[in-house]
Amino acid sequence: MADGQHIVILGGGYAGLTAAARIAEADSGVSVTLIDRKKEFVERIRLHEIAAGSEPRDFGYQKFMESRGGGFLRGVISSIDLDQQTLEVEGQSALPWDRLVYALGSHTDTDSVDGVREHAVSLDDMAACKALYNQLHNSPAGTKVLVVGGGLTAFEAACEFAERLPGLDITLAVGTRFAASDKPGGLSHLAVEHLQNVFERLSVKLSVGSRAASLQQGSATFEGGSAQPFDVCLWAAGFSVPELAKQSGLSVNDAGQIKSDYTLASISHPNVLTVGDAAEVVVDPSGRCRMSCAAGRPMGELAAKTVLGPVMSSANDPFSFGYKMRCVSLGREDGLIQFVDVQDRPIEDVWIGARAARWKEYVCQRTLQGIGFEVDVGDPPDTPPAQP
Ligand SMILES: Cc1cc2nc3c(=O)[nH]c(=O)nc-3n(C[C@H](O)[C@H](O)[C@H](O)COP(=O)(O)OP(=O)(O)OC[C@H]3O[C@@H](n4cnc5c(N)ncnc54)[C@H](O)[C@@H]3O)c2cc1C
Structure with a gap:
């Protein structure tokens, strides 16, 4: 990829926004535009809290991207032309791209x-x-x-x-x-x-x-x-994924997730990277990654490295991921941290009660911080056990 090319990130969830932020922050000469149907990032992992009365916070995309030197376009992506390297956003003219990061996530x-x-x-x-x-x-x-x-x-x-x-x-x-x-x-x-x-x-x-x-x-x-x-x-x-990948002609699995290689590039169209729930990612040591922001955020980090590698003369690392724990809120005062092996199999080690609730809250905040939002994270409330 040459300097001056245009990267378009489709979807500003945990995975896509992470990729967009890292690419925009790098002094690389590539330009990056994030497209999402919403005007702000939604903390999807807290939607049950919103449905129970919590007030959502404002994480607007425009300001977030502009402050990093990137762009934001609001709209519904309706088609991708892989041959012409353009895409359609409803009601707007066709947008050219040199490389895509497909991160349209999932829905119930x-x-x-x-x-x-x-x-x-x-x-x-x-x-x-x-x-x-x-x-x-x-x-x-x-x-x-x-x-x-x-x-x-x-x-x-x-x-x-x-x-x-x-x-x-x-x-x-x-x-x-x-x-x-x-x-x-x-x-x-x-x-x-x-x-x-x-x-x-x-x-x-x-x-x-x-x-x-x-x-x-x-x-x-x-x-x-x-x-x-x-x-x-x-x-x-359960979740399912948008049909746009399949409709566009990308190689997908039975669930409609884009099949990817170790750099998170589509196996059928290597100039499309895929991250998050919309991607089928099978790597060491985790095996098949399940739909989760826990796996999606690191994919976003790696996709940014893959995009930036040629222009920043850095190595093209393979994606590698291993599970550690699953964090569950059970109301505001109780929770469950299920520790797991690298392949997400449970071990008989759990945190429960207020200790688990505090850890879950910490993880939610740290996730935001990892994307690049300025939030109060505080110190880790406890130390997880060593990876089994
Ligand atoms: C209540 C709840 C709790 C959860 N808790 C956890 C948890 O504790 N830990 C965990 O790891 N996971 C959790 N998950 C799962 C997690 O939220 C998802 O796996 C994660 O959000 C996937 O991230 P993503 O970036 O791939 O996609 P998403 O977060 O789904 O983001 C996709 C983005 O693409 C945009 N988009 C989609 N289609 C279009 C289109 N055609 N045009 C324009 N924009 C489009 C959407 O607006 C969205 O912003 C939870 C999910 C829910 C619902």
Whole structure:
């Protein structure tokens, strides 16, 4: 890549904004433009907090990029022409690029189960989360809230609502099983025990045994035929990625994630780098990276190095990533830190309670600081154990 070329970053989430910041900050001679449909960075990992009444902070893209010497364009990216090296932003003329960083992330999968789009809400954008808070806050005692999902996002949302919006009748439908597992992404026995204790303390009812098969107005039907009535249903049962990569002709996996090599370049179009949830990244020692800002942020750092390598005469490092822990908030005063091996398999070592809540808060702040926002992080509240 020669000096003076133009890098376009698609998507200002944890991964894309990290890449955009590092490229803009470097005194490299390349110009960089970030494009996002929103005008500000959204702390997606705190959306359950917004839905329970927290005030969002202002992390505007324009100021952030300009202060680093980069540009920002607000708009919805509707197509990418890989041959002509241009892209379309709705309502604007075609934009040329020399190299792309594709970081369009993911959203809640609301298409795999009938009725979810029509009858459930999800934690995807700020406006929807604020509207959900207003609805829950103004609901009478006993309002039935059904949270569907067997993963960390569903646990976090159910506990946040139960703690901060007392009086709701909350059921957490986790699917076929809720048990310890030593697989990647699984939870240890101690973690499951703590989650059960917290659900009980917060009066979150656990529904285990079958998966939600469809939603209707005011009711979920589960495989096997049982039904669960609700006034509000929060769907938090997995993410899917935008179809733009596939539509554009990039090589993608079955989930629609762009297949990448060790420098995070697309295997079909090496002048497109891919980072975050939208990327299929399989590396040492982690193996396949799961959708997470924990993996996405380091990908953004590496993509910036890959872009800058030729102009800064620096080495083209391979992406390398290993897991350490999963950090879960369970309301504002409680939490769970599940320590894991490098491949994200749980070990029987957890932090729970206030200690875990403090660590989770620290990690959220440190994530912002890592991107480049000026936030108060403070000292680490504790020292994690050495990597197993
Ligand atoms: C409630 C909740 C809690 C979570 N907690 C954690 C956690 O504790 N730890 C963790 O590691 N992960 C957590 N996650 C997952 C994490 O948020 C995602 O994995 C992460 O945000 C992915 O980052 P990203 O940069 O790839 O994409 P995203 O954060 O999804 O950002 C993508 C960006 O692309 C923009 N965009 C998309 N399409 C277009 C388009 N066509 N045109 C223009 N702009 C577009 C979006 O506006 C967005 O800004 C949580 C998720 C949720 C919902």
